[in-house]
Amino acid sequence: MKIYNTLSRTKEEFVPIEPGKVRMYVCGPTVYNLIHIGNARPMIFFDSVRRYLEYKGYEVNYVSNFTDVDDKIIKAANAEGVDSSVISERYIEECKKDMAGMDVRPATTHPKATEEIGGMIKMIRQLIAEGHAYEVNGTVYFRVRSFKEYGKLSGKNLDELESGSRTLLVTGEDEKEDPMDFVLWKPKKEGEPFWRSPWGEGRPGWHIECSVMSKKYLGEEIDIHGGGEDLIFPHHENEIAQSEACSGHVFAHYWMHNAFLNINNVKMSKSLGNFLLVRDISKQYDLSVLRFFMLSAHYRSPLNFSPELMEAAKNGLDRIQTAMARLRDEAGKGIPGAESQQERAAREAFTYRFEEAMDDDFNTADAISVIFEMVKYANTLEPEKTTAEGWNALRQNLLKLADILGIREPEETILDADIEALIEERQAARKAKNYARADEIRKELADRGILLEDTKEGVKWKRK
Ligand code: AMP
Numbered sequence: 001m002k003i004y005n006t007l008s009r010t011k012e013e014f015v016p017i018e019p020g021k022v023r024m025y026v027c028g029p030t031v032y033n034l035i036h037i038g039n040a041r042p043m044i045f046f047d048s049v050r051r052y053l054e055y056k057g058y059e060v061n062y063v064s065n066f067t068d069v070d071d072k073i074i075k076a077a078n079a080e081g082v083d084s085s086v087i088s089e090r091y092i093e094e095c096k097k098d099m100a101g102m103d104v105r106p107a108t109t110h111p112k113a114t115e116e117i118g119g120m121i122k123m124i125r126q127l128i129a130e131g132h133a134y135e136v137n138g139t140v141y142f143r144v145r146s147f148k149e150y151g152k153l154s155g156k157n158l159d160e161l162e163s164g165s166r167t168l169l170v171t172g173e174d175e176k177e178d179p180m181d182f183v184l185w186k187p188k189k190e191g192e193p194f195w196r197s198p199w200g201e202g203r204p205g206w207h208i209e210c211s212v213m214s215k216k217y218l219g220e221e222i223d224i225h226g227g228g229e230d231l232i233f234p235h236h237e238n239e240i241a242q243s244e245a246c247s248g249h250v251f252a253h254y255w256m257h258n259a260f261l262n263i264n265n266v267k268m269s270k271s272l273g274n275f276l277l278v279r280d281i282s283k284q285y286d287l288s289v290l291r292f293f294m295l296s297a298h299y300r301s302p303l304n305f306s307p308e309l310m311e312a313a314k315n316g317l318d319r320i321q322t323a324m325a326r327l328r329d330e331a332g333k334g335i336p337g338a339e340s341q342q343e344r345a346a347r348e349a350f351t352y353r354f355e356e357a358m359d360d361d362f363n364t365a366d367a368i369s370v371i372f373e374m375v376k377y378a379n380t381l382e383p384e385k386t387t388a389e390g391w392n393a394l395r396q397n398l399l400k401l402a403d404i405l406g407i408r409e410p411e412e413t414i415l416d417a418d419i420e421a422l423i424e425e426r427q428a429a430r431k432a433k434n435y436a437r438a439d440e441i442r443k444e445l446a447d448r449g450i451l452l453e454d455t456k457e458g459v460k461w462k463r464k
């Protein structure tokens, strides 16, 4: 399996630190508002990475944080006149709802920055003790010049960076030794949440959070670190500097970055105001359509959102799910007996090609093409001419591969006529005092989302 590593700018063979296990960290959202569909891109993509690694037999320890202390959260809290934890807790809950809608599985651990302050203070102390950081008037800065490899992820050169950032010196940060030095700890301002520290009351900078949470939940050295490409610099560059300055060895072996989700070919972002919330999309589409849309492009290619592409995604997903429903509903009609060699060969060829696509740096676009071909093949099969086992194996195989992308078999729908026939049978059972059967039917209908109401005019039913 090959992964494109931003660090080396090449596709590299994936070799985990510990055989059979993957330690993976993905930077999560800052929780001050509902998430937009740009934020959803890394959530969906890395969820499929995780699922594919699990499919390959790895045990994946997946950590993704919530940044719950930040200027934007404080601003939102002040605007509402509430504590900033009210804002962050509210949007963590809302974010989890959106994730569930997009079928993004909860991480193994979702640490929150505000619950890890002790670890951050400890790491900052170590950085100061070892000469990698210094304090001025209650602010602690990372001494970028002390980390020789600074710039290795983004490919930036410190001297070039410095000439571009001279202006910082006149914007109030003149206490820094070097304009490139970044904040590890800042003193509190009026109305801001704060924690006690050796440098006075204050709060941590953003970058230190991820170094600390990653270390705590995954250890000093991890396999994969991911996020959107806007995080390469400075966030991930700074994470590397902090973590490697402390540990003295490599922090993350593979750095993966998704390209932007654009709208009119411009990055979707809160600050530009050109965003669409996941919640908005959910009013028009099932979020599985959004997920399918995101995975229809390679993660390192920019993806431009458009209503036409969403419609195309909806139609594509429908086509797959219709085939899934047919494979389920016609399953009983096959010829009794084992899967033929020919059936097995056709089925396994799809699996092989699906894995080939995913092994090539998680090419979900090609993997989806393989799913479409599998669906086309399934649609040509007639159950009466297919072995029962072969039919079922194809169905299970399709479900297993599709699940990696988050595509599910559609819910079984029950026709009105079938509901009414069952209600009639229930009435007859009651008349015959066979209450056990009558209850069984009520339960069966309830399980399928049908609610019964016994009224004077007879039995009424509705779908849940
Ligand atoms: P933020 O809340 O801005 O820190 O973003 C959370 C995650 O979403 C990070 O991994 C960002 O890189 C990612 N992200 C934000 N906007 C976009 C976008 N338009 N396209 C793709 N990823 C994005």
Ligand code: ZN
Binding pocket: 026, 027, 028, 210, 235
């Ligand atoms: Zn991070």
